[in-house]
Amino acid sequence: MSYDDYLAGDPVVITAALTGGVHGKEASPHLPETPEEIADAAEACEAAGASVVHLHARRENGERSFSRERFQELTEAVRERTDLVVQHSTGGTGAPDDIRHEPLRTDPAPDMASLDMGPLNRYQHLTSENTRGLVESLAEEMRERGIKPEMEVFNGGHLNEVHELLDRRPDLIEEPIYTTLIFGGGTTAMPTPDTFRSLVNHLPEGTQFNTLGFGQHQLPFAALGIVFGGHVRVGLEDNRYFRRGKLATNAQLVERAATLAETLERPVATPDDAREILDI
Amino acid sequence: MACPHLEYREADEERTFETARAYCTAVDAFVQPMRADICNDRYELDHTTDCEFYRNAER
Numbered sequence: 518m519s520y521d522d523y524l525a526g527d528p529v530v531i532t533a534a535l536t537g538g539v540h541g542k543e544a545s546p547h548l549p550e551t552p553e554e555i556a557d558a559a560e561a562c563e564a565a566g567a568s569v570v571h572l573h574a575r576r577e578n579g580e581r582s583f584s585r586e587r588f589q590e591l592t593e594a595v596r597e598r599t600d601l602v603v604q605h606s607t608g609g610t611g612a613p614d615d616i617r618h619e620p621l622r623t624d625p626a627p628d629m630a631s632l633d634m635g636p637l638n639r640y641q642h643l644t645s646e647n648t649r650g651l652v653e654s655l656a657e658e659m660r661e662r663g664i665k666p667e668m669e670v671f672n673g674g675h676l677n678e679v680h681e682l683l684d685r686r687p688d689l690i691e692e693p694i695y696t697t698l699i700f701g702g703g704t705t706a707m708p709t710p711d712t713f714r715s716l717v718n719h720l721p722e723g724t725q726f727n728t729l730g731f732g733q734h735q736l737p738f739a740a741l742g743i744v745f746g747g748h749v750r751v752g753l754e755d756n757r758y759f760r761r762g763k764l765a766t767n768a769q770l771v772e773r774a775a776t777l778a779e780t781l782e783r784p785v786a787t788p789d790d791a792r793e794i795l796d797i
Numbered sequence: 798m799a800c801p802h803l804e805y806r807e808a809d810e811e812r813t814f815e816t817a818r819a820y821c822t823a824v825d826a827f828v829q830p831m832r833a834d835i836c837n838d839r840y841e842l843d844h845t846t847d848c849e850f851y852r853n854a855e856r
Contacts, residue, residue: 542814543827578805578816580830611834611842640832641849643842 518717518726522746528786529778530748530794532569532697532727533562533601535767537754538608541579545757547766550579556594559601561768562752566775568791569602569629570595571667571750574620583609585619592623600788602797604629604667607655610645617651621658628797629665629695632656634675634682637704652682656689665797667727668696672706676716683721694724695795697750700738701731708734713741725794731755739774743781749774800844800851803836823854 535558536549549555559570572595574587582588592603605620605627621630632655633647659666668690670676676696683690698716700708706716708730720726727750728742729735735756739749751770759765759773775785786794805817809827819833820826828836828850835842844851 539829539831541818541830543812543818543829575830578818580819580833609840610831611847612840616840640835640847642847642852643835 518720518724518746520745523744523781523783525746526783527746528784528790528794529743529774530569530727530786530791531567531771531774531778532571532604532748532750532752533559533567533767533771534571534729534750534752534754535559535562536573536575538573538575538581538606539754540757541575545753545764547764548753548757549767550575551577552591552594555591556598558767559595560598561766562771563599563601563788565768565772566778566785567601567771568786568788569604570599571604571606571631571752571754572627573606573608573754581609583612583616583619585622588620589623592627602628602788602791602795604631606631608633608645608669610639610643614651614654618655618658621655621662621664626662626664628792629667629795630655630659631669631697632659632666633669633671634678635671637671649678649682652678653686653689656682656686660689660691665695665795666690668694669699670696670706670716671699671704673712673716676719680721691796692723693794693796694721695727696720696724697727697729698747699729699731700734705731708738710741713738713745717745717747729755732758733761735770736773736777740777740781743778743783748786749778799838800836800848802851802854803833803844821850823850
């Protein structure tokens with residue numbers, strides 16, 4: 518995708534990443550944790566312009582859960598209240614590989630699921646390994662269950678892994694390929710326009726890409742994604758602030774991304790538009 | 798076995814929560830949910846090797 522795709526004026530898919538699995542209400546009182554709170558936030562984000570919702574499940578006290586049962590409760594709550602494309606996270610630093618498959622096993626299956634394409638560091642002594650074996654086994658189960666993978670590219674090495682997987686297993690991922698390019702600190706891609714251009718220029722042919730900037734990078738990288746024909750992910754999982762010192766709500770972040778897209782004269786995708794663009 | 802610096806509290810001096818949350822007495826702060834898995838030695842995590850707060854406190 519490129520600036521020409523921007524000029525074509527195709528709709529922008531806005532993904533709302535509502536809660537994540539890293540921080541919780543200790544970081545922001547606006548961060549939803551229970552299925553009811555997450556469904557409330559999803560409904561508000563749909564009204565604000567989101568077409569995809571990225572979900573993590575939690576225990577009663579806000580701590581992480583990977584269980585099928587917790588994802589089932591969560592996805593039912595969101596589906597009852599919205600028409601959003603439902604994307605489950607399969608991320609899970611420190612969780613065994615078999616548990617990482619659980620979010621794929623709800624009924625119905627999620628429309629999409631995340632697929633972390635390689636290792637990333639956490640805190641001072643942890644690495645989320647995301648071995649090739651795990652990535653391939655998750656992709657295989659997604660293929661079997663008709664789930665669209667959202668291939669999360671945290672850095673340039675992970676884009677190598679996307680190419681490697683597509684070359685080695687061309688049967689595994691259906692077109693259009695969908696990747697999220699991730700910018701920020703640590704093992705994410707350097708948050709510079711040069712890095713962004715380089716990653717976009719080396720995507721597999723025909724890839725639809727999503728743009729995710731952590732923290733203060735969320736807004737400028739949303740703008741870059743829109744201008745270069747991509748899509749946008751925003752939400753409290755990745756950024757807690759609307760501006761310096763002012764905590765955001767999920768809906769505020771989605772509304773700002775939608776306003777940005779409309780200002781730049783790209784329409785905001787409806788959930789049905791997103792299904793058509795991503796062939797779901 | 799869970800970290801000896803882990804407590805579950807509903808409040809500190811600044812905030813109150815409806816449900817008790819993981820609190821680290823080594824740094825005197827509520828911890829992130831992902832870090833709480835380390836405190837509780839869940840999954841394949843071990844606070845003695847994976848947590849810098851514990852390691853610094855035990856030096």
